[in-house]
Amino acid sequence: MGPSQLVHQGVRTERCSSKMAEEKATILVVDDDPFVREFLEHTFTKHGHVVATCDTGADGLRLLWQNEFDAVFLDVRLPDSDGIAVLQRMKNLGKRAEIVMITGFASVDTAVQAMREGAYDYLQKPLSEESVLRVLDKILERRRLLESPGLGMGYPVAPGRPERIITRSPRMLEILQLVERVAPTDCTVLIMGESGTGKELIAKAIHYRSRRKDKPFVVVDCGALVETLFESELFGHERGAFTGATQTRLGSFELANGGTFFFDEIGNISLTTQAKILRAIQEKEIRRVGGSKPIHVDVRIVAATNLDLRRAVESGRFREDLFYRLTVFPVYLPPLRERKEDIIPLANYFIGRFARELGKQVFGLSKEAEQVLLHYSWPGNVRELENAIERALVLEDTDRIQVSSLPEHLVRAADRDRIVDLEPSIRPLREMERDYIALALKKAGGNISKAARLLEIDRKTLYAKIRRYGLGS
Incomplete structure (x- = not known):
């Protein structure tokens, strides 16, 4: 059976039924030379990869914005734009694709500039099958590393799902390595960190890498429940247990049976409820409100808090025995202000996501907007950044987010912080x-x-x- 083809608006996508390659890559070729496009398409599809081709920078940007590719082979000279400029805009999309520049003109300066702008590699025409396959193999090997324990940017929360943890921070990389190590066990995990740092994403990453991944992941927000209903929410109730209990209701412990129970903001629950949770964890059984029969439950406990639980124990607001039950494996997430290297990659990730949702052609941040984001302290952490980017996307009319589209309080606060940063330091x-x-x-x-x-x-x-x-x- 020959390859199937789709042709529209100067863009052709080809799928090859060959089984020569165990690992298939999705590749975008952007080159105005039809012979180069045909050569690369033939070379890659022969080895089982999926290839899309186009001949202009505008089409290349559109395809990359709309789709996920593993690699982009981009010509330095294009009829509608400079290849380096297209490279810059492609990098601002925050996609996972690695970009390889190709050219017919030997120029050390151009190669250096391309690498500085984030190109993965640089190939000179005439291209050989060996050279292009070698660089693709390197890209796929890097992708395998990024999708294995200890990866850097673009950690999938659950394999095969779109949610990702975007980071370049060494501290966060260490945390992701801990996630990989603790996930296969049934250890109780306590995730600590300020609001908006991504505690629930880490909890999900642990669940979906555990032996319980095909069972429920149940979340209870301890800060949002009314105390009088908390026990019923956790343990369920029997019919007639109280006024309005017209039927038996399963609680969160039973719903999570076999899976993972995530207590979000566990520091907000009362001492009475803490005692009942401790018993459920220790005995692996619960009793519904109004019931007398113990019910066995098999759940893995992951909890999160933005409070200093040790201090809460010292002040008598949190049970010491429960504290030690939860801190078998503690994980601390640093606030965004302590991992500034993640701010722009996260912003670009959110731009790409919201641009697709809103149907807008916004590809990144202006240099001035980048500086505002970098100089702001982000008290609301990643969640605040996400909200700021979504608001900016709604307002923005250009292809890059400008300072005028960012929240006014953020710009003012960033300016104040920048003045402090500009105070001269003493150098030798x-x-x-x-x-x-x-x-x-x-x-x-x-x-x-x-x-x-x-x-x-x-x-x-x-x-x-x-x-x-x-x-x-």
């Missing part, structure tokens, strides 16, 4: 002199005499300082 005088001389040489185009005049020192003194600081090259 030797270091400052070296940098200043290097700047003067750059301004003078390497001309020693001109640089000496700019610095208002004689050439002999400048030569001595150049030698001292190793600036001769």
Whole structure:
């Protein structure tokens, strides 16, 4: 059976029925040379991969915005735009695709610029089958690493599901490694961190990597339930147990049987309810409200809190025995202000998601908007960032989020924080002199005499300082 083809608006997608490759990749080729497109399409489909091709930067951006690809092979010179500019816009989409630049013109400067802008690799025409397959193999190997324990950016909360934990933070990477190690066990896990840091996502990641992944994941928000109904919510009730109990109702413990029970904000429950939860965890059985028969339950407990439970124990607001039951395996999520390297990747991820939902052609942030996000302290953490980006997408009329679309309080607060950041720090005088001389040489185009005049020192003194600081090259 030959490959099936779909052609529309200058874009062709081809699927090959070949079983030559165990791991199939989805690849986008953007090149105005029909021979290059045909060569790459033939090479990749021959090895079982799925290929889409187009000949303009605009079509390439549209396809990448609408779909998920593993790799993009992008020409440096396109009829409608510069390839480097297309690369920048593609990176701003926050997609997982690795981008390989291809060109018929040997240029070290272009290669360096492409790599600085985030290109994965750089290939020069004429292309060979061996070279393009080698770089694709490297990309797929990196993807395997990213989808295995200890991955970096784009950690799937549940394999095969769209939710992802976006991070480049070394601290978060360590946490994801802990998730991989604790998930297969039945250990009780306590996830600590401020509101909006992603505690429920971590809980889900633990559940969907456990032996209980095909059983229920039940969430109870301890901060949202009325105390008088809490016991019924957790343990269920028998018919006639109280006024209005017209039928028997299963509680969350029974609904979670065989799976994972996630207590969100467990620090908000009363001491009375804490005692009953402790008994259920210890004895693995519950009694419905109004019932006398014990019911066996098999659940894995994962809890989360934004409170300092140890301090709550010391003040008598939280049971010490329950505290130790929950902290078998503690995990602490750092606030967003302590992992600033995640702010822009998270923002781009949310831009991509909301742009698709709202049907808007917004591909990233302006440089000024990036600076505002980086200088804000994010007291509401990732949830606040997500809400800010969604609001900005609704208001934005250009292809990048501008400062004017960001919430006003965020811009004002970021400006205040930036003023503090701009307070001068003390640097060693030797270091400052070296940098200043290097700047003067750059301004003078390497001309020693001109640089000496700019610095208002004689050439002999400048030569001595150049030698001292190793600036001769």
